[in-house]
């Protein structure tokens with residue numbers, strides 16, 4: 279692993295540790311291990327931007343949440359609707375925690 283990749287991994291793990299290795303949308307426990315065939319399991323840990331970068335969201339830790347592969351895909355394909363409203367409800371709920 280290159281120095282840079284190790285640094286990236288540490289940053290990612292810090293967010294997963296902060297969020298307790300749970301998806302902020304569906305609450306499922308996340309894994310950092312891919313399937314033996316190299317495919318990505320539904321509960322694979324990913325980082326999601328609460329406010330998408332394309333929507334003016336910043337790249338700091340407060341805009342990032344631990345998110346499972348499955349939810350990240352669902353959210354990515356929908357720009358409006360239930361999933362987005364839920365995201366904002368969750369993000370408001372967590373504000374106190376995040377801002378400290």
Ligand SMILES: [Zn+2]
Pocket residue numbers: 301302303304305306345346347348349350
């Ligand atoms: Zn999820």
